[in-house]
Amino acid sequence: MKNPRRQPGKPGPRSRQGVTLRDIAREAGVSASTVSRIINGTVKVSTTLTASVEAAIAKHDFRPHAAARGLALGRTFTIGVLSQAIDSPFYAEGLRGVERRLLADGYAALFMSGNWNVTDEERCMRKFIDHRVDGIIMFSGCLADAVVTEFAERCPIVVTGRELPAAHTFSLPIKDRLGATLAMHHLIGLGHRRIAFIAGSDNHPDALERLAGYRQALQEAGIAFDPRLVVRGDWQEKGGLTATTQLLEADRAFTAVFCVNDQTAYGAYLALFRHGLKVPDDVSVVGFDDLPSSSYSLPPLTSVRQSVRVLGERAAEAILALVCGRRPQLEPPPVELVVRTSTRRL
Amino acid sequence: MKNPRRQPGKPGPRSRQGVTLRDIAREAGVSASTVSRIINGTVKVSTTLTASVEAAIAKHDFRPHAAARGLALGRTFTIGVLSQAIDSPFYAEGLRGVERRLLADGYAALFMSGNWNVTDEERCMRKFIDHRVDGIIMFSGCLADAVVTEFAERCPIVVTGRELPAAHTFSLPIKDRLGATLAMHHLIGLGHRRIAFIAGSDNHPDALERLAGYRQALQEAGIAFDPRLVVRGDWQEKGGLTATTQLLEADRAFTAVFCVNDQTAYGAYLALFRHGLKVPDDVSVVGFDDLPSSSYSLPPLTSVRQSVRVLGERAAEAILALVCGRRPQLEPPPVELVVRTSTRRL
DNA sequence: CTGAAAGCGCTTACAG
DNA sequence: CTGAAAGCGCTTACAG
Secondary structure, three states, X not given: OOOOOOOOOOOOOOOOOOOOHHHHHHHHOOOHXXXXXXXXXXXXXXXXXXXXXXXXXXXXXXXXXXXXXXXXXXXXXXXXXXXXXXXXXXXXXXXXXXXXXXHHOOOXXXXXXXXXXXXXXXXXXXXXXXXXXXEEEEEOOOOOHHXXXXXXXXXXXXXXXXXXXXXXXXXXXXXXXXXXXXXHHHHHHOOOOOEEXXXXXXXXXXXXXXXXXXXXXXXXXXXXXXXXHEEEOOOOXXXXXXXXXXXXXXXXXXXXXXXXXXXXXXHHHHHHHHOOOOOOOOOEEEEEEOOHHHHHOOOOOEEEEEOHHHHHHHHHHHHHHHHOOXXXXXXXXXXXXXXXXXXXXX | OOOOOOOOOOOOOOOOOOOOHHHHHHHHOOOHHHHHHHHHOOOOOOHHHHXXXXXXHHHHOOOOOHHHHHXXXXXXXXXXXXXXXXXXXXXXXXXXXXXXXXXXXXXXXXXXXXXXXXXXXXXXXXXXXXXXXXXXXXXXXXXXXXXXXXXXXXOOEEEEOOOOOOOOEEEEOOOHHHHHHHHHXXXXXXXXXXXXXXXXXXXXXXXXXXXXXXXXXXXXXXXXXXXXXXXXXXXXXXXXXXXXXXXHHOOXXXXXXXXXXXXXXXXXXXXXXXXXXXXXXXXXEEXXXXXXXXXXXXXXXXXXEEOHHHHHXXXXXXXXXXXXXXXXXXXXXXXXXXXXXXXXXX
């Protein structure tokens, strides 16, 4: 069927050669153009031809080569999706949302992990460019605005968790500060005054904003800010564990702790548990993100919800719009406090 | 620079045209072939040419079009990775392992979610074929062996969690049954006799094997199998919650529960908690998988550990071997019981 | 060492 | 309605 002679540009024998458009055309006794048109429904084709072509396609279970198609069309129907780690429960939900939305439009997602550092993030972006993705979604990266702007010259970008007013770009900022005040108002409303805060890593804008919200709420309530009540964590369970342990062992009096995110809260839970303290009887705990697992923690965790799933869906929606040259009209998902049973009146 | 006249095969004006090999060649005053050779280090090229070409590449930050390259080369340097859900904490770790290993060899991963059903899984597989991935990794799918074997005719496949002795295929079975007996031996050794089992969905080979291990251990210990003590879950927290609640409300006497996986155990925890029962004082609980979060559950969960991360790495290693025509020599990762504080002597 | 040419598998403007 | 041809952006066997 295929010319067995080696030709220029035709490299060594590929293990198992697939069947091509031309093979189908030959078998159906038509031209490749016609097969292409039938597959894509581009033009009306007579029923008789259609039938024999479809038979040939079915017989070989022929599937057009996406990359070849992309090359001819000038677009790949692929979107690059950068998150910090594919196994982070926080991003996972967002990726899920993206995947779903993209799939609905026949786009594929190319997921890559930036591992919370600039080098890896930049490597991912270059990979995206290599693959000529039609667009890129960045989940709160740590790449400088200027760098992102430059990439946006080559390919439209949607960023979440930051505000980036550049061409070929759309931003879906996260309402960190507002969310944090929501959590604090709840705690304060419950009568708490000595509220500890387990922070995230300093280099993260989200971390800073959530801390700012913590302080703002304190101030509004006329409660003095006590720096000894804020300890840095690492966004993970481990950091929450050590930070809370530290707080406990330093014997700082506190009746509630607000954690920069849910994973941190899980760590705090364990620290409290180890010290024989009960949530919420001895101390109230609030998290941020409302991960799916938070409704299964013991006790179920009160948390600030910002649906990452929805964030992902909107990011996908936005990049699709950008790719088609439309200007997205999208809001970041709302934040709201989900009150469960990890908090109680003092 | 580019011919502005519309030509056949040259579709409408793509928004922002990238610079191509030919552009670089023109600018450096050499042929495209030479640029290609320099980029790929295929042949020795004189230093002077190399210098000017590299200058042109740097100037435009030129990156070769991966798909075009793939088309010419007959391989895409992309691996399709099928999991059941990109946001499942179980698969997440595995995906992470895959991503890492693949990246080291310059391969990209195309992640897709099968959503625990045959239709979606099949759709994913077809997408992989469309994209002409060089190989596929399937994390314990529910596709029939025959179907997988057929796909393997088109593209090498590595499957985890099942044994599939077919051509162009490599299996990394999970030691489900062994793991389950480990968990049961532990519980039985602690004096438990009335041990409930929260199963997975029936269509899953892993689920069946774990159930088999449960029964085998019972039998070896001379404990009669009581079908009323096994309830089906759904691999998720929710299933664990409802199954355990059901068990509790039906008033089945049991002192321990073995869960088909950790997520199910989290659900069981919540059910027990709601009924005012304490783990491990009132009932002992054992999970399977040892998710990272299991060391932070309250109390920390005793679980059967099979490093999914390592599984992912080995799957990647195996597919890379298969792609290169080598026969992988790999064992599935070992299983072991991690004893924490969710179990106690009766 | 280097270039012109053909080919990878598609799509579509241009002619029938 | 349908086909032959050119082009998408690369690579490499074949000649210099």
